[in-house]
Amino acid sequence: MDKSIRNLFQIRENVHFLNHGSFGACPKKVFxxxxxxxxxxxxxxxxxxxxxxxxxxxxxxxxxxxxxxxxxxxxxxxxxxxxxxxxxxxxxxxxxxxxxxxxxxxxxxxxxxxxxxxxxxxxxxxxxxxxxxxxxxxxxxxxxxxxxxxxxxxxxxxxxxxxxxxxxxxxxxxxxxxxxxxxxxxxxxxxxxxxxxxxxxxxxxxxxxxxxxxxxxxxxxxxxxxxxxxxxxxxxxxxxxxxxxxxxxxxxxxxxxxxxxxxxxxxxxxxxxxxxxxxxxxADEYNWDFTRDECENLLQVALDRINEITGIDPIYPNRKGWYRQMGIVELPGDINVQNLKLRLYNDFHVEIPTIEWMNRKFLRISIQGYNSEDDIDALVAGIKCSLE
Ligand SMILES: Cc1ncc(COP(=O)(O)O)c(C=O)c1O
Missing domain, CATH: 3.40.640.10 (Type I PLP-dependent aspartate aminotransferase-like (Major domain))
Known part of the structure; x- marks a missing residue:
């Protein structure tokens, strides 16, 4: 994705912000x-x-x-x-x-x-x-x-x-x-x-x-x-x-x-x-329809990469239509999600929600225009270390 879009937002440089879903993030111009x-x-x-x-x-x-x-x-x-x-x-x-x-x-x-x-x-x-x-x-x-x-x-x-x-x-x-x-x-x-x-x-x-x-x-x-x-x-x-x-x-x-x-x-x-x-x-000025497509593509890459590490089936196997800029991956049942969340934030600077739902555990990944492959690399590195 076009990294210059990140400069349109106020998100701190030193965080891989993968949680747009919780409270959004307002661009500088809008703010x-x-x-x-x-x-x-x-x-x-x-x-x-x-x-x-x-x-x-x-x-x-x-x-x-x-x-x-x-x-x-x-x-x-x-x-x-x-x-x-x-x-x-x-x-x-x-x-x-x-x-x-x-x-x-x-x-x-x-x-x-x-x-x-x-x-x-x-x-x-x-x-x-x-x-x-x-x-x-x-x-x-x-x-x-x-x-x-x-x-x-x-x-x-x-x-x-x-x-x-x-x-x-x-x-x-x-x-x-x-x-x-x-x-x-x-x-x-x-x-x-x-x-x-x-x-x-x-x-x-x-x-x-x-x-x-x-x-x-x-x-x-x-x-x-x-x-x-x-x-x-x-x-x-x-x-x-x-x-x-x-x-x-x-x-x-x-x-x-x-x-x-x-x-x-x-x-x-x-x-x-x-x-x-x-x-x-x-959204009009920066052609956000195109950005949303890019976000969806990056999200698909992220979901695939993490599913490959965990070996757990994808939540939405046929992809189209079930999600757009936000998606989940399932985590192994024996993982401590509180520790995982802390580790991802403290050691890998990744802000992402972990979810416990119906006795199962998930990561919810949000992708917005300010995200790039670097954010996914950081997340993947954090997950790999935490699952070792
Ligand atoms: C599905 C859903 N409904 C309602 C809300 C509540 O939104 P708000 O805190 O803006 O009222 C949220 C917040 O994340 C949500 O995910």
Whole structure:
């Protein structure tokens, strides 16, 4: 990959940074735009937050909507996916006997949200297993069928990740949401890793709710997420934080009900949301579609090299479509992953997450434009030494 791209980022020289997936990493230009917004705010806080903010956010919402295939009227900014999931979870009226169907690949903080709702309402969280490795001939439809077989007459809600956190697996959310709709089951998609990593057309997915992060793979400043709500389910949504929007007339600033009710949660820093435009400009300017292809190729090399060292089967044998810039390799079951992580960081300067999931152990490799073969060489050297 083109090493000059690394200079566009702020990542320290002395680290092999293979964990874009956890919190993203913001390019210098985008970070500059973010700080410029913060400066403008402080130069005239009342003009900025009292008068100008509505139009500024509307402009970014339109730009973001065009990028992710959603009408701006169906979008509201939230600080992150955890927040988006909580808005939906606290809004829906679930009760004893209702079932919430999730996969065994969901992100811990969001699982906690559903456990909390379960305790509060008596609804049951049911976890449906999706097996990995993916068989070489397995199709997305079969994964969807495996999951959908967990539906009962009590299922009221489906919660699934578009790209999973522990296993970096792209799930067939389109098929699952369409089927759920036919059955009258609500769907909420956790899109933490999708925006900026894979092309999105959210309206076509036909989920009732879709929440995503812009601060991971879209590379905005941190604290920029969105919640999409289908027009016909918007009446179900309540604000997590009740503020001025509760009593504001809907015509106020020409805002939609969603934006009026949810976007102003009290004084806040809107600069992360406003930085989304700079992040999209950055991706256009540096032809990020090409970079994503390069990242996928480098990731394939990394996965192959490590699978060869461990002798363990690849998780996604037929490659295409199951992952893009983030993937996992399985590690031997007897390895101490905490020690491995420390050793990789302290001795090889490799920042990478180790994962324990379903009594198995994995490394999750994220590749972004700033990575190069050198990072993979360092990782491979570290793994070889640690497995000796
Ligand atoms: C699948 C998934 N969902 C949700 C989140 C939470 O994102 P945030 O901390 O920005 O709310 C993450 C974070 O890594 C994630 O991987």
């Amino acid at each position: 500059q735009a973010y700080q410029d917004w913060q400066r403008s705010l402080e130069e005239q806080p009342v003009a900025f937050l009292g008068r100008e903010i509505g139009d500024l956010l509307d402009n970014v919402r339109r730009r973001l909507g065009a990028e992710i295939g959603a009408s701006p009227d169906d979008l509201v900014f939230v600080p992150n996916v955890t927040h988006g999931v909580n808005i939906v979870a606290r809004s829906l009226k679930l009760g004893g006997g209702d079932e919430i169907l999730i996969t065994n690949h969901e992100y811990g903080a969001c699982k906690n949200t559903w456990e909390f709702i379960s305790k509060k309402t008596g609804a049951l969280v049911k976890e449906r297993e999706i097996m990995i490795p993916i068989a070489p001939t397995l199709r997305q439809e079969e994964i969807a069928d495996q999951f959908l077989a967990g539906i009962t007459e009590k299922t009221k809600l489906i919660f699934i990740s578009h790209i999973t956190s522990p296993t970096a697996l792209r799930l067939p959310v389109e098929i699952i949401c369409q089927k759920a709709r036919q059955l009258g089951i609500l769907t909420i998609i956790d899109g933490a890793h999708a925006p900026g990593q894979i092309p999105l057309n959210i309206a076509e997915i036909s989920a009732d709710f879709y929440t995503g992060n812009c601060h991971k793979w879209m590379m905005s400043a941190k604290g920029a997420g969105f919640l999409y709500v289908r027009p016909d389910t918007q009446h179900l949504i309540e604000p997590l934080v009740v503020s001025w929007g509760y009593s504001a007339p809907l015509s106020h600033h020409n805002k939609t009900r969603l934006a009026t009710l949810l976007e102003w949660t009290g004084t806040f820093d809107p600069a992360p949301y406003l930085s989304i435009s700079a992040a999209l400009d950055f």
